[in-house]
Amino acid sequence: FFRKTYGPTGTFNARPFEGGHSWAGAxxxxxxxxxxxxGVAAHMGLLRRFIRVGDADLLVAELGLWGVRxxxxxxxxxxSIRVMYPVLQQLGVPxxxxxxxxxxxxxxxxxxxxxxxxxxxxVRVRSTLSDVYLNLPPTRTEDVLxxxxxxxxxxxxxxxxxxxxxxxxxxxxxxxxxxxxPEAALG
Numbered sequence: 001f002f003r004k005t006y007g008p009t010g011t012f013n014a015r016p017f018e019g020g021h022s023w024a025g026a027x028x029x030x031x032x033x034x035x036x037x038x039g040v041a042a043h044m045g046l047l048r049r050f051i052r053v054g055d056a057d058l059l060v061a062e063l064g065l066w067g068v069r070x071x072x073x074x075x076x077x078x079x080s081i082r083v084m085y086p087v088l089q090q091l092g093v094p095x096x097x098x099x100x101x102x103x104x105x106x107x108x109x110x111x112x113x114x115x116x117x118x119x120x121x122x123v124r125v126r127s128t129l130s131d132v133y134l135n136l137p138p139t140r141t142e143d144v145l146x147x148x149x150x151x152x153x154x155x156x157x158x159x160x161x162x163x164x165x166x167x168x169x170x171x172x173x174x175x176x177x178x179x180x181x182p183e184a185a186l187g
Contacts, residue, residue, distance in 0.1 A: 028065065032083050042068045044084060048091060049168060054161020061088050061151070063098040064170065082116075085151070094153035099125045099144040099170075108147050117149040123162055130169040 028045030035041055045065040050057050063084070088096050100108060105119075112119055126141045141163075148158055 030084075030087055031065070032087075034083075036072075038069075038071075040069065041072055046084060046087070046096070048093060049166070051097070051167060052163075052165040053159040054163070056159035056161070058095070058159060059093055061091060061093040061096040062166070063096050063147075063149075066098065066100070088149075088151045093151050095158060096149040096151055097164075098147045099142070099164075100147065102143075102145050105145055108145060112147065117147050118155050118158075120146040120148055120158070123164055125164045125166060127166040127170045128168050 028047045031043065031045045033040060033043050043065055044063060044067075046061045046063050048059065048061050051060055051062075052058070084096070108117075108119060111117060123146045124141050124143050125146065126139055128139055129136070132138060146164065148155065150158075
């Protein structure tokens with residue numbers, strides 16, 4: 001699923017899932033997997049972790065491994081984040097956050113336009129690399145699009161800062177919450 005979903009966005013994005021890898025980096029605590037008659041239709045993972053935003057340490061649920069099968073893009077499945085809300089509330093996190101490529105601005109913008117989330121501009125994200133190499137630094141800092149979803153606190157309480165430190169590797173592909181995607185949701 002991930003090779004097929006991330007492959008069209010660039011070889012680099014699909015590389016962690018090549019060969020026998022089913023995951024790379026930090027593993028999610030929960031996954032929501034939507035199915036239809038053709039198999040996996042959509043996927044999202046979450047991991048509770050502390051991040052540092054500016055000078056503040058903050059508990060969040062990081063959302064990652066967000067994907068919709070290419071033949072279903074544009075059908076509104078990106079709103080599947082709503083399925084995660086009850087889980088996020090049960091986990092007691094003040095915010096959920098995700099980091100995506102700038103190329104996904106329109107997709108994330110549609111998700112945020114009704115107030116569900118906020119795109120935080122001008123923030124870079126530092127992560128520990130999941131694989132260690134002697135000839136490379138142990139961390140990577142990326143200029144990505146940061147999306148914040150207020151869960152237990154209002155968006156006004158999100159700390160200011162231009163750098164988010166993940167204190168670990170990026171969320172990558174384990175408990176699973178799964179269910180059928182209703183046909184109506186698939187168009």
